[in-house]
Amino acid sequence: MMGRETGVLGLALTSVILLQSILVVSADTVINAEGIEIFSPGSFEEEDDWSISATSGFSGNPALYTAGMVADGELSFTHDRPDNFEVETSWAQSSITDSNYSTGSPDSFYTWSRGPNITVGGFDFSAFHSRAIANVSLVLHFEIPDNLNSDSVRIILHGVGSDRLVTTYTRTLSGVFKMNNPLIVPVDNLADWNWNYIEGASVTFDYVSQGGGSDDSEVRVDAVGIRAKYYQPWYSFENSIAISTLLGDNSPIIDVSPYEGTTENLNIESCGLSPSDDTLGEWEFDIDVPPLQQLGRIHTYGSGNHTIWALAGDTGGEYYQIQSGDLLQNSESMHHIKIRIQDGCISGARVDINDPHLVVSGSVAGEVGGLSLTGSSIRFAIGDYLVESLPIELGSFTVEVPVGHALPSPTESANVGVATRFQWSSDGTNETTVVHVESMGISGGYLVEWDLDPSCIPFDNLEMEEDGGGIIIPLSSRCYDDITEPQGLTVNTWGSDESVILPSSSGSDLVLQPVSDAHGDSEIYVEVLDERGNRWSDSFTVSISEVPDEPTLEGLPLSVYIELGETLAIEIDVNDPDTEIPSIMTSKSWATIDSNGNLQLAPVAVGTHVVEITVSDGVNQISQQLEVIVTAKPDLVVETISITSSTTSGNTFRDGEVARISIFVRNQGMGEAVGVDIRCLVDGVFVGTVVIDLIESGGLGETSCDTALSGPGTQLIRIIADGTNSIQETNEENNEKSVEIDVSGRAADYSEGGGVDRGPAIIVGSVGLIAIALTALRLGPGKVKKPYDKRVK
Numbered sequence: 039m040m041g042r043e044t045g046v047l048g049l050a051l052t053s054v055i056l057l058q059s060i061l062v063v064s065a066d067t068v069i070n071a072e073g074i075e076i077f078s079p080g081s082f083e084e085e086d087d088w089s090i091s092a093t094s095g096f097s098g099n100p101a102l103y104t105a106g107m108v109a110d111g112e113l114s115f116t117h118d119r120p121d122n123f124e125v126e127t128s129w130a131q132s133s134i135t136d137s138n139y140s141t142g143s144p145d146s147f148y149t150w151s152r153g154p155n156i157t158v159g160g161f162d163f164s165a166f167h168s169r170a171i172a173n174v175s176l177v178l179h180f181e182i183p184d185n186l187n188s189d190s191v192r193i194i195l196h197g198v199g200s201d202r203l204v205t206t207y208t209r210t211l212s213g214v215f216k217m218n219n220p221l222i223v224p225v226d227n228l229a230d231w232n233w234n235y236i237e238g239a240s241v242t243f244d245y246v247s248q249g250g251g252s253d254d255s256e257v258r259v260d261a262v263g264i265r266a267k268y269y270q271p272w273y274s275f276e277n278s279i280a281i282s283t284l285l286g287d288n289s290p291i292i293d294v295s296p297y298e299g300t301t302e303n304l305n306i307e308s309c310g311l312s313p314s315d316d317t318l319g320e321w322e323f324d325i326d327v328p329p330l331q332q333l334g335r336i337h338t339y340g341s342g343n344h345t346i347w348a349l350a351g352d353t354g355g356e357y358y359q360i361q362s363g364d365l366l367q368n369s370e371s372m373h374h375i376k377i378r379i380q381d382g383c384i385s386g387a388r389v390d391i392n393d394p395h396l397v398v399s400g401s402v403a404g405e406v407g408g409l410s411l412t413g414s415s416i417r418f419a420i421g422d423y424l425v426e427s428l429p430i431e432l433g434s435f436t437v438e439v440p441v442g443h444a445l446p447s448p449t450e451s452a453n454v455g456v457a458t459r460f461q462w463s464s465d466g467t468n469e470t471t472v473v474h475v476e477s478m479g480i481s482g483g484y485l486v487e488w489d490l491d492p493s494c495i496p497f498d499n500l501e502m503e504e505d506g507g508g509i510i511i512p513l514s515s516r517c518y519d520d521i522t523e524p525q526g527l528t529v530n531t532w533g534s535d536e537s538v539i540l541p542s543s544s545g546s547d548l549v550l551q552p553v554s555d556a557h558g559d560s561e562i563y564v565e566v567l568d569e570r571g572n573r574w575s576d577s578f579t580v581s582i583s584e585v586p587d588e589p590t591l592e593g594l595p596l597s598v599y600i601e602l603g604e605t606l607a608i609e610i611d612v613n614d615p616d617t618e619i620p621s622i623m624t625s626k627s628w629a630t631i632d633s634n635g636n637l638q639l640a641p642v643a644v645g646t647h648v649v650e651i652t653v654s655d656g657v658n659q660i661s662q663q664l665e666v667i668v669t670a671k672p673d674l675v676v677e678t679i680s681i682t683s684s685t686t687s688g689n690t691f692r693d694g695e696v697a698r699i700s701i702f703v704r705n706q707g708m709g710e711a712v713g714v715d716i717r718c719l720v721d722g723v724f725v726g727t728v729v730i731d732l733i734e735s736g737g738l739g740e741t742s743c744d745t746a747l748s749g750p751g752t753q754l755i756r757i758i759a760d761g762t763n764s765i766q767e768t769n770e771e772n773n774e775k776s777v778e779i780d781v782s783g784r785a786a787d788y789s790e791g792g793g794v795d796r797g798p799a800i801i802v803g804s805v806g807l808i809a810i811a812l813t814a815l816r817l818g819p820g821k822v823k824k825p826y827d828k829r830v831k
Contacts, residue, residue, distance in 0.1 A: 069489040069570060071330035073481075076289065076394075077454060079282040080478030082108050092278035104276040104460055112400075113475040115278045115458040119408065122466040124169075124270035127177055129263045130241070132160035140259040144179045144220070148260040151245050152253045158262045159197070159240030167233045169268040170465065174231045176241065177263040178221040182207060182214040184255035188248040191257050197239040198229035204241075217260055236264055269466030275413060279457040284420065286446030290334075290391035290482040292325060293447055294375075296384070299323025310340050310385035319379045325372060325389045329486050332369040334393035337443040338362045342382010349374040363443060365393060390442025394482030396425055398437035400475040406432055408464030409471065415459050416473055420444035421452035430458070430473065441480060492519040492527060492566050497578040500550070502539075504585040508551035510544075513566060517546075522568040534561040539580050550580060555615050557584040588658030589614035594637070594651065597665035601768060602644050602708045608637040608664075610651075617655035625650040629666075641668040644709075670735070673707035673768045674714060674759040676775035677738065681755060684744070693749035693784040700742045703759050705733040707768050717761035718743035721754055727761065749781030 079087035085108040092101035106115045129143045137149035137156040149156050182191055190208035194201055204223055207214055229235055241262045247253050296311045304311045304319035313319040327333055336346060347357040350368035357376060358367065366373055366389070377384060396418060406414075414430040418437060423444035426437050446452040458473050494517035502509070514524035529543035538558040542549045548564060559581045566574045592611040600606045612635065614620045622631050628640045629649045641647060647666045652659055680700040683691050691697055699718055705711050714730040730739040747753060756776040760767070767773075 068329040068486055070487040071484060072487075073392075074288060074483040074485050075479050076483035077282075077284055077478070077480040079454070080480070082112050082475075082478075085109070088113065088280045088282050090278070090280045092276060094276050095274055101276040101278065104278045104458075106278045106280050106458075108280070111476075113280055113456060113478070115280075115473040117276065117458075117460040117469075117471045119460075119462060119464070119469050121172070121468045122270050122272045122464075123172055123267055125265060125267050126163065126166060127263045127265040128161040128163055128236075129261055130158035130160055131162065133158045134240070137259065140262065142261060143263075144217075144261040146217075146260065148180075148217075148258040150256050150258040151243070152256045153245055153247055156243040156257070156259045157196075157240055158259070159238075161237050161239065161264045163233050163236055163266060166266065166268055169270065170467070171231055171233070171236075172267040172269060173224060173226045174229075174236060174267075175265045176204060176221075176223045176225055177261075177265050178223065178241075179217055179260040179262070180214075180221070180243065181217050181258050182210070182255050183258070185212050186210045186254045189254040190246045190248075192242075192244040192246065193223075194242040194244060195225060195228060195239060196242060198231075198235050202228040204228070213255065217258075220261075222265070236266060239264060271463070271465050273410075273461075273463035275459060275461035277457060277459050279455055281453050281455045284446060284452050284454045284480075286448050286450045286452070288483050288485070289445040289448060290331075290394050290484060291442060291445055291447070292328075292389045292391065294323050294325075294387045294389075296321075296386060304379065307383060309383035311379060312342075312383045313379055313381060321377045321379065321384070321387075322375065323387075324374055327370060327372055328391055328484070331391050331484055331486075332393075333366045333371075333373060334369065334390040334482070335363055335365050335440060335442050336360060336375065337388040337390070338377060338384055339386050339388070340382060340384035342384065343380040344382070344384060345378045345380075347376040347378070363440070388443065390440075390445070390482065392482035392484065393440060394442050394445060394480055396420070396437060396439050396441045396478075396480055398426075398475060398478045399434070400436075400473065400477075401434045402430055402432050402471065402473050404432075404471040405469045406430055406471055408462045408467070408469045410461045410463050413459065413461030417455075417457045417459070419453075419455040419457070421446065430460070430471065442482070445480070487521065489568075489570050489572055490520040491572045492517050492522070492568050492574045494518075494566055494574050494576070497562075497564065497576050499579045499581070502550075502552060502580060502582045504552065504557045504582055505554060505587060506552065506585070508549060511548040511550070512546065513548055514546045517566050517574070519568045519572075521570070526569060528567040528569075530565040530567065532563050533580075534563075535559070538582055552582055555587060557582045586655070586657045587615045588660055589617065589620045589653045589655050591651065591653050591660055591662050594662050594664055597667060598639070599667045599669065600639055600641060602641060602668050602670040604640075606639040607632070608639065610635065610637050612653050614653075614655045620653050620655040623652045623654075625652075637664075639666060641666060644668050644670045670709035671707050671766055671768045672705050672709045672711035672733070672735070673772070674711055674733070674765070675704045675706055675772050676701065676757050676759050677704040678702040679755060679757055679775055679777050681777065681779055689779075691747050691749070691779055691781045693747060693781055695747050696744055697747050697779075698742055698744055699755060699757070701728075701740065701757050703730060703733060703739045703741075705735055705737050705739070708735050710734050710737075711739075711760075711765055714739060714759060714765065715761045716741055716743075717758040718745065719756045719758070720745050722756070747779075747781045750783040751781060752778050753781055754778050 088108050090106040092104045092106060094101045103119045104117045130141050133141055135155055135157045137158060139147045140149040140156055140158050186208055190206055192206045193204040195204050243257050243259050245257045296306050300322050302320045303314050303317050304321060305314045311321055346360050348360050348366055349355060349357045350373055351371040409430060411429055416428045416430060417424060418426045420441055421444050425441050425444055426439045428435055456475055513529055517524055517527055525546050527546045529546055529548055531541040531543055531548060533539055533541045538553055538556050538560045540551045541562050559579055561577055562580055563577045590613045594610050598606060612620060612622060626649050628642055630638045632638050645668055649664045649666055650661055652661045682698050684696040684698055701716055711733045714733055716728045718726045725745040726743040728741045730741050733739040754776055759773040
C-alpha cells in the first residue's frame with residue numbers, strides 16, 4: 039500500500055461512521071481491520087477510468103504537439119515538438135562581369151552569353167546571423183533556348199573554399215527553360231555552411247563552345263538567389279489533463295455539520311454558524327476514534343476569524359490550540375473539540391482518519407532544454423483543491439501530500455485531476471518530453487470488519503418413508519451471515535441413531551439419507567459455521583415409517599436368441615427383504631421356472647416373442663420383459679448314395695462305362711431348405727452339380743449325377759450337400775457322404791472292320807459336355823438369399 043505509516047489501517051467504515059456520526063457505539067466485536075486503497079483508478083489498469091484532453095494556448099483548440107494516454111499500467115503525457123523552420127531567399131546584388139541584368143529578384147530582364155562568363159554575388163543575410171542554419175540551396179532563373187549538341191554550360195559555385203561545380207548541361211535534346219520555374223539545387227554537401235560563406239559566395243554561368251563553327255545556343259540568366267532554411271525561435275504553451283472520479287463512500291473522514299454538537303452565542307445561517315452578536319461564539323463537539331484507527335488532521339470550512347481548541351480523552355486537563363490542517367495530538371484517543379468564532383461564518387468541520395495522503399510516483403524523460411522551467415509544471419488536484427504542483431525536470435519525482443481536507447464526503451464524489459503544462463521558448467529545434475505517472479493513490483482508507491454469528495430459520499420435525507429416498511436441504515436459502523456468503527457456510531451434522539438415517543453435509547447443504555430397509559426415529563443435530571468459526575445450532579426429529587419392500591429381479595437380459603426345438607436356461611436372481619419365497623409368473627406357457635429358480639425357455643413357434651416375468655410378494659409386484667427371438671434353420675444330410683451302371687443297370691462297373699449316381703438328401707432341421715446345391719466329385723475331381731429346389735423340414739430330396747468310370751481299380755464317389763455353403767444350417771459339419779466302387783478293366787470287343795468300339799467314348803464325351811455346362815451354370819451368379827424373417831408364424 040502506498041502512503042505514510044499512519045497507524046493500523048482498516049477494511050471499512052461502520053455504517054454509523056458513514057453517516058458522519060460523532061459517536062461510534064457497537065456491541066459487536068471488531069475482528070479485523072485492514073487498509074484499503076480508496077482511489078483504484080490510480081493503478082492505471084483500466085483506460086476507461088480516465089478522461090484525457092489536451093488544448094493549445096489560450097484558444098482552447100486541440101493541442102498539436104501534446105497528448106496523454108493510459109497504457110502499460112501508467113499515465114503518460116507526451117509533448118513532441120517539431121523543428122520550427124523559416125526560409126529566406128537573398129538575390130545576388132552585384133556582378134564582377136557587369137552582368138547587371140542578372141542581379142536582383144527575377145524581373146524578366148536577363149544577361150546572355152555565348153562564351154564570356156556571367157558571375158553574380160553579393161547575398162545579404164545580415165539579419166539572420168543569430169539563427170542556426172538547417173540547409174542551403176541555389177535558386178537559378180535561367181534558360182538555354184536551343185539544344186546543345188557539342189557546346190556545354192557549366193554552373194560553378196565560388197567563395198566556399200575551392201570552386202565547386204554545381205551542374206553541367208551538355209548534349210541536351212531540347213532547350214533548358216528555367217526562367218519561370220527556377221532550378222533549385224541543394225548545396226549542403228558542397229560546403230560547411232555558415233552565414234559568412236553564404237554572403238561571400240558567387241555563382242558563375244560558363245558557356246563553353248566546342249570547335250570553330252557556330253555556337254549551338256546561348257545562356258540567359260535572369261536572377262540567382264541563395265535560399266537558406268534556418269531554425270526560427272518560437273514560444274507557446276499546451277496543456278493536457280487527465281480526470282478520474284473519486285467516490286466518497288470510502289473516504290477516511292468524519293464530517294461534523296453545524297447541526298451537531300452544542301453551540302453558544304451562535305446562530306445557524308444558510309452559510310453555517312455565525313456569531314449572534316459582537317460576543318465570541320463557541321461550537322463544541324466530540325470525535326471518537328474508529329476501531330483500530332487513528333485520528334488525523336482537523337479542518338474547518340468557511341470564512342472569518344476563529345480558533346480551534348482540542349482536548350484528548352476523558353482524563354481532564356487543558357485544551358490546546360491547533361490550526362486548521364494540523365495533526366491532532368494523542369491520535370488514538372477520542373477528542374473534545376471547541377471552535378471559538380469571532381466573526382464570519384463556519385460551514386462545517388472535519389477530522390480525517392489516518393492522515394490520508396495523495397501518494398504519486400513518476401518520472402520525466404526526454405529533453406526539457408526548450409521548456410520554460412517557471413511556466414512548465416505537473417499539477418495534481420482533488421475537487422476544487424490544487425494539492426500539489428511540480429516543475430517539469432528530468433528524472434524521477436514523488437508526491438506525498440495530505441489531502442484529508444479535499445476528499446469528498448461519503449455521499450458525494452470529486453474529480454481527481456493530473457495536468458501538465460508544457461510552455462516552451464526554444465531556438466526552433468525539435469524536442470520530446472514525456473511525463474510518466476507510474477502510480478497514484480490515496481492512503482488512509484480502511485474497512486472495519488465486525489463478526490456476527492450466522493442466523494438460520496429453525497428446523498421443523500420431518501416424517502419420511504422407509505426406502506423413500508433422501509432429502510437435500512439447502513441452507514444457503516435458510517441462513518445468513520454478515521461476512522460469509524451463504525454458499526460459503528460450513529455445515530456439521532450428526533444423528534442420535536445412524537442405523538435409521540445418515541445425516542451429512544455437502545457444501546452448504548444438509549443431506550438426510552435413510553438407511554436401506556430401516557425405520558424408526560432419530561434426533562438430527564445441525565451446526566452452521568461461518569468462515570471464522572462463529573456458529574448457529576439446532577436439532578429436530580426425523581421419523582421414518584415402515585413400508586413393505588417390493589421384490590427385485592436381476593439377471594434378466596433384454597433379449598435372447600434360441601433355435602426352435604431347443605431349450606435355453608437363464609439364471610435369474612429374485613430377492614425380497616420382507617418375503618422368503620416370492621411368487622414368479624410368466625406370460626408364456628413355454629417359459630417356466632425350474633426348481634433352482636432358473637428361467638427355462640422352450641419356444642414352440644418361430645418369430646419374436648415377448649415374455650413378461652412378474653414377481654410378487656403379495657403386496658408389491660414388479661414385472662420385466664424379455665424379448666425371445668426364435669429361429670428355425672435347416673440341417674441337410676446326405677442320407678443315401680446309389681450308383682448304377684447305365685450299360686448293365688447293375689452295380690458292376692467297367693472302365694469307360696457311364697454310371698448314374700442317385701443322391702438322397704434329408705432335411706433334419708426345423709426350417710425348409712431352398713435351392714440346395716449338390717456337388718458330385720469322383721476321386722476328388724468335380725464331375726457335376728445339380729440343384730434341388732426345395733426340401734421341407736423332415737423331407738427327403740432326390741437328384742442324380744452321371745459320370746464316366748475309369749478302371750481298373752477303386753474309385754471314391756463324394757457327394758456334398760450345400761456345396762456353395764449358402765444355406766445357414768444348425769449343423770454345418772454333416773453335409774458330405776462318400777462311397778467306394780470297384781471298376782474292372784474294359785472288355786476286348788471290336789467291330790467287324792477291326793476298328794475300336796466308339797460307343798462308350800461318345801457317351802463319356804456327352805457326359806463331359808453336360809458336366810461342363812452344369813459347371814458354368816454353378817459358376818454364374820448365385821441365387822439371391824433372403825434374410826431370416828422374424829415374423830411369428
